[in-house]
Amino acid sequence: MIPRHSSVPRPGAVPSPARAREYFAVSFGNEGFKESDAWLRRLDHSIQRQHVAFRTGDDAAAAALQARLASAVVGIRVVLAGPEADVYTLRALALRMGAVDEEVFLLVTPDGSRRVHCPHCQSTTVTDRPVGEVVVCTGCQKSLVIYHHFSRRTATYLGYMVDAEERAKEDAA
Amino acid sequence: MTATAEASAPALHNALELVLADVTDRTPSIRSFTFRDPAGNELPPYVPGSHIIVHSGDKANAYSLTGSGVLTAEYTISVLRVDNGGGGSAALHQLAPGARLSVSRPRSAFAPVATARHHLLIAAGIGITPMLSHMRAATEWGHSASLLYAYRQGEGAHLDDVRELCGERLLECTDRSSFLAALGVRLGEQPLGTHLYVCGPQGFMDTVLSAAAVAGWPPSRLHSEPFGTADLDPGQPFSVTLGRSGAVVDVPSGTSLLKALEDSGHKVPFMCRQGVCGECILPVLRGTPEHRDLYLSEAEKTANNSIMCCVSRSRDAGLEIDL
Structure with missing residues (x-):
């Protein structure tokens, strides 16, 4: 159960196109490609657009976005389509490159996967488990509760050690 | 301003x-x-x-x-x-x-955005004054900034100051057509992360802000400092219910809500009486204000839960304020 006021992204209405000089879209996977392609078709024919598609979120996608935004001028809009973790990772990159929220359009295709940040060893674990369940950290093997705290900077959920109190008691004994 | x-x-x-x-x-x-x-x-x-x-x-x-x-x-x-x-x-x-x-102590209502990659300053006439402040700060801190300054020949204030301060970063325009041409070029070549600041007469600012919107600039990149607000029309008469006492105050055409409240013995804090300073804000309990101020953001105006009583009026008969 996710509380109403949490940082977990909620699927909202599909954003409407805005007045812009050009659109740059990055999509992930088949679903992401379809979503992005359909959305770009809603734009006025005169608006310049570019769509680069990737199978999964990786360094190549980030490099493509970084290269485009490094030389971009104000007036560009970025469309990001695909699984939550990939979309929010590139959103954070776009904001670091100087974009503001109004310039980034997110089309999330739910695939059930999420990335969990371990505050003990700083590694990231990819899982299909929902928020509130426990996952074993791939870095330090601690059992982490997938907490309803989503970082938009790192596109990860915060994990916390489910048995921290028991471990502390064992250590004291 | x-x-x-x-x-x-x-x-x-x-x-x-x-x-x-x-x-x-x-x-x-x-x-x-x-x-x-x-x-x-x-x-x-x-x-x-x-x-x-x-x-x-x-x-x-x-x-x-x-x-x-x-x-x-x-x-x-x-x-x-x-x-x-x-x-x-x-x-x-x-x-x-x-x-x-x-x-008064200094009040900040037109601050530079700390995360901006570049500051594009656009001023007309006496609107140069806050831009001098921005440009001096940008120079001291090593921030990237440029200035587009429109003025009538012979009436440019602080020209020596801005020329010395800006050097190559200054573009001067002394007629409307060269300004519009320069504006069009500038709006299309700013690196992503640029914020735009404009100060001048209302008509000048409207021109700049609408040209920026057409060029695809989102509202959060646009910052304006109004002065010499245009005269507002007298508006339709309406009445307002005061939530705490249940009293009803009539506001005739040509009289501001603030003035009507003052005339009926209610003290409301105020300063500019032009919808600029934000001092006279009142909470709205019911009804739909006709927002005519320059203080509330678009989102705040849409929320309809506050009113700047010096300039704004009511769209319907049921306005009730928390006073």
Whole structure:
């Protein structure tokens, strides 16, 4: 159960196109490609657009976005389509490159996967488990509760050690 | 920024009592005033783009500070004399060095965005004053900034200052068509992360802001500092219910809600009476305000839970405010 006021992204209405000089879209996977392609078709024919598609979120996608935004001028809009973790990772990159929220359009295709940040060893674990369940950290093997705290900077959920109190008691004994 | 207040301006809260140290003519109609602490103490520092409210006679007007805001031994403002205005600028122009004035602490309503990659400053006429502050701060901090300055030939205030300060980063325009051409070019070549700041007459700012919107600039990149607000139409008569007492106050056409509340014995804090300063905000309990102010954001106007009672009116008969 996710509380109403949490940082977990909620699927909202599909954003409407805005007045812009050009659109740059990055999509992930088949679903992401379809979503992005359909959305770009809603734009006025005169608006310049570019769509680069990737199978999964990786360094190549980030490099493509970084290269485009490094030389971009104000007036560009970025469309990001695909699984939550990939979309929010590139959103954070776009904001670091100087974009503001109004310039980034997110089309999330739910695939059930999420990335969990371990505050003990700083590694990231990819899982299909929902928020509130426990996952074993791939870095330090601690059992982490997938907490309803989503970082938009790192596109990860915060994990916390489910048995921290028991471990502390064992250590004291 | 020059917002003219009506007569009987309120006493300034926690004001500074300063002495006028220097008066310098910039153009035949623009004069600079420098204020210092009588004891020689440093004045409170301020954020670039801040303004002070100067009490002169029975008027209180807001003027942009032209310094960078650090190491503030003095406050300097530049004032355009408006002979058919509220009288505040004319009263100031009569002052000689040595005069004592009541001056508010600096108020920030036009600050540079800390995360901006570049600051594009656009000014017309006396609207150059907050841009001087921005440009000085950007130069001191090593931030990227450029200035587009439109003025009438022979009437450009602070031209020497901005030329020395900006060098290559300044573009001057002395006629409308060359300004519009330069604006079009500039709006299309700013690196992502640029924020735009505009100050000048309302019509000038409308031109710049709508051209920016057409060029695809989102609202959060656009920052404007209004002055000399256009006269508003008198509006339709309406009545307002006061939530706490249940009293009903009638607001005739041509009378502001603020004035009607004052006339019926209600004290509402106010300052500029032009929908600029934000002082007279009132919470709305019911009804739909007709927002005519420059203070609330679009989102706040849409939320309809507050009203700037100096200029805004009611769209329907059921306006109820928390007073």
